[in-house]
Amino acid sequence: MAHGISNDTRSPAALLKKLCTQVTGLQDDAVTQQFQNALRILGSNLTAPVEVDEFQVAEKIKRKLVRQRREKDAAAFSELHRKLQAQEAIKNKWAILYLLFSLSEDKSKAVTKPLSAAHIFGQSLGQYATSTPMGPGGVIPIQTPAQEGHTIQSVTTISTGSSGISSIQSGQSIGPTPLPQSFAPSFAPTPMGQPLLTDKARPLGARLALSMPLRHYPQDTAAMSVALRGDRTVSRTRQQDNTSYELPESVLLRELVYIFQGIEGQIIKLETTRDGFKIDSKVGIPKALRTSVYKLAECGWLFAKVRKYVDARSTDKAFGLVGQSFCAALHQELKEYYRLMAVIEAQLQQEQDQGVSMGGMTLRRLSVWMADPLLRLKTLAGLVDVCKGKKGGELATVIHSYIQHGDPFIRSLIKHTLTLVVQPIHGIVLRWIYDGELEDTYHEFFVASDPTVKDERLWHDKYSLRKSMIPSFLTMEQARKILLSGKAINFLRQLCHDRTQIKGRDTAMASASEDADSMFTQDLDGTFQQMIDSVYQETSRHLLDILHTKYKFMDHLKAMRRYLLLGQGDFIRHLMDLLEEDLAKPAGALYLHNLTGILETAIRATNAQYDDADILKRLDVRLLEVSPGDTGWDVFSLDYHVDGPIRTVFTPESMIMYLRVYNFLWRAKRMDYILAGIWKGQMSNARLVRSIPELLPILHQCHVIACEMIHFIQQVQYYINFEVLECSWDELLKKVHEAKDLDHIIAAHQVFLDTVVTRSLLDEQSRGIFTQLRAIFDLTIRFQNVQDKFYQEAIDEVVTRQRVLERRERRNDEGEWGLTDAEEREEDRRVASFLQSVIPSTRAQLRVLAQSYQDMVQCFLVMLTSHSDVSLRFLSFRLDFNEYYKAKEPKLRSPLTFHRSKKRTT
DSSP states (O other): OTTOTTSOTTSHHHHHHHHHHHHHOOOTGGGHHHHHHHHHHHHOOOOOSSOSOHHHHHHHHHHHHHHTTOHHHHHHHHHHHHHHHHOSSOOOHHHHHHHHHHHTSOGGGSOSSOOOHHHHHHTTGGGOOOSSOOOSOOEEEEEEEOGGGOEEEEEEEOOOSOOSOTTSOTTOOOSSOOOOOOSOGGGSOOOTTSOOOOTTTSOHHHHHHHHSOGGGOOOOHHHHHHHHHHHHHHHHHHSSSOOSSOSOHHHHHHHHHHHHTTOOOSSEEEETTTTEEEEOTTSOOOHHHHHHHHHHHHHHHHHHHHHHHHHHHHTOGGGHHHHHHHHHHHHHHHHHHHHHHHHHHHHHHHHHHHTOOSSSOOHHHHHHHHHHHHHHHHHHHHHHHHTTTOOHHHHHHHHHTTSSOSOHHHHHHHHHHHHHHHHHHHHHHHHHHHHOOOOOTTSOSSEEEOTTSOGGGIIIIIEEEOGGGSOTTSOHHHHHHHHHHHHHHHHHHHTSOOOOOOTTHHHHHHTTTTSGGGGTOTTTOOHHHHHHHHHHHHHHHHHHHHHHHTSOHHHHHHHIIIIISOOOHHHHHHHHHHHHHHHTSBGGGOOHHHHHHHHHHHHHHSGGGGSOHHHHHHEEEEEOOOOTTOBHHHHEEEEEOOOGGGGGTSOHHHHHHHHHHHHHHHHHHHHHHHHHHHHHHHHHHHHHHTTSGGGHHHHHHHHHHHHHHHHHHHHHHHIIIIIIIIHHHHHHHHHHHHOSSHHHHHHHHHHHHHHHHHHTTOSSTTHHHHHHHHHHHHHHHHHHHHHHHHHHHHHHHHHHHHHHHHHHHHHHHTTSOSSOHHHHHHHHHHHHHHHHHHHHHHHHHHHHHHHHHHHHHHHHHHHHHTOSOHHHHHHHHHHTTTOHHHHHOHHHHOTTHHHHHHHHHO
16 A cells, blocks of 8 residues: 555555546546545545435536536536436435536635645544534644554644533433544544554545555645644734643632632632623633633523522512512522532542542533533523513513423423412412402502402402403413402402302312413313313302392393383373473472372383382482473483492493483473374364364464474384384393303493494484484474464464354344444454464464474484484485485485595594
């Protein structure tokens, strides 16, 4: 082998050189550079910088040929590649293609001078994938045995960037300390006492390097090593730290024991300005050891940070139970850390006592021991940083956000910490949903209580959710169920005086500490969800049963419908008949006790007498605030007294809404009552007035106006009674029967009232329409007064004429003249005066009233057609059933009226 590669044409080196000559087409003397590149590639154990994919390498070669404008060569390569794929004998086709591609690299990237074998196989070691990262440190020569007595000096780099523990898995600290691999496997130093590798055991690149004679490489590797050591010396002189080998490693180990506990030593000091530890620059410590010490000192810095947080927060009572649990979890981890420190210190002390100098504790072994604690301290310090300023549910949310970590070790640590943190929350939840007790002195629970709220507002205002304190592992629906469960228990005990215990309470309380982790592992364990659902369902069902049976909620709800929403027709009609005379008086002349007596009379005379005595006792008369000019009709109102638990549903606000709706319905019912009286007066007085032919046109005009008003009021009454009240009432009953908790009943009742108020034109949006409707109602009352006055005068005229006729007939029977000339002239003057005073004025009043009524109805219809409610727009169609107003008003003929108004509102 020492005579050169040309002497043995079958050697791997000769075959490789021959291959390079054939591929490049150069002579033997000119192919040296390519041959060296091939040797470097074959001798390295590096992973290729591209994916091991034959197709990708082939495509890369084609693209390179195309960029060089060698399309024909690219086509030829494609054909050759196809033939290569057909060769089954060749297994590693990708390696062949990659070798050819590497050999064809640009000459400008190649080394310009020949290299020694040591450079050929040591050049890529800095990029070798080892556990110890290669840093910018010094280099030392390594003696590698060669064949025939020759030695090749390879160069390797000393690591200064890591202590070599990054490849050691956490928790694997038992057994001998593994040697971090800083060399390629085929060129590592041979351990003492182990046989050297034979030629067959060496890789192909190593055998090629050993087969090359040294005379082909004139560069002196020994001189190169000296130069490299000189470079290292220059680099060291540029550093401010003393990196000489003066301080024993045992002293550093003893110093690190104090550093691990956050205590500065004699060599390693704590710099407050930089918030970290620093080695005394005058102490002689190698650079690699300095780096290892700094990395190990990170444990002490992290430990001090966590301990400082625990010491500061442990005495802070305002931190709450959840915060104290977090401090307890941190304290547990620090206690385990103290145990490790005790073990390390005992180990060092034992070695010192026994005088052990070889095989004992070293920095590298200590790095292995501290790998797991360092990771734990990093995690805990990260939690300390993000948990600053948090407490209660917010603190649990922040910790829970780290539980979805990819590292199972960190995930287990976070889970253990979170389990301790959520135990107070879990305990408060259990006491709240089973006993209704809320022990939250430091306001860290997501259910808040206001002690100033009275019992009658317990359900609405006393308890609420603190959304910022709801942990992220609880959904809003779960938080709502927890709130309702505790509220239901307090409602039952304080308002319903029911202390029935919830099933399963003792079992849940006994296992409270064991099941705490079920709160944040609901995706794997549904125990917590099942508990919340069962308690919520049982408490809500029990509360609704108490309301329906003991406090007769449905009976009171139906009483509201019958009396305040005028559902009891016979009672309302009889009450109006009894109150007509009294309510016609001025509002100031009414007496409450008289009206109350009339109310009791109406109850005894109708089917209302069969209602429950408790319901009838709650029904009462209420007089509204009197305004100037008001009559009894304007201030009279029925009232219904509610107390106890049912007041939670029938709140004072909802009773005011009932009162508003009642006043509107009472006014509309009065219009219906008035028009019924007008029609009755027309039917009864028609025959009497027909004796005066001059009054027939007025009678006809009164009849036409009355018919228009009756049609209008009937359509409005139908709309209110059926499309508003009945539909909404049916929906309310359906929701009440399907309700799962009291909140559902309250919400359904509120929706019912809101719908009735909105569709009855009592909301803010319909204020203009309601004002127009009240003006139409006022015209109806004016028409009643005009007609009553006309009929009174007409009847008086008929009676007067009847008397004159009777006197004339009586005189004729006595044989005298019926009337004298003076009496006839007086009678003619009186009749003429009646016809000239009553008929024109009445006709003018009716004409003005009819025109005003039509104008108001027309305006009312225009407003209805532009309303957003479909049912109100349909009401306009029924009111104008014969399209009389549509022919008069162009706006009613336009189908886009509603759309234009909708655009304006939006």
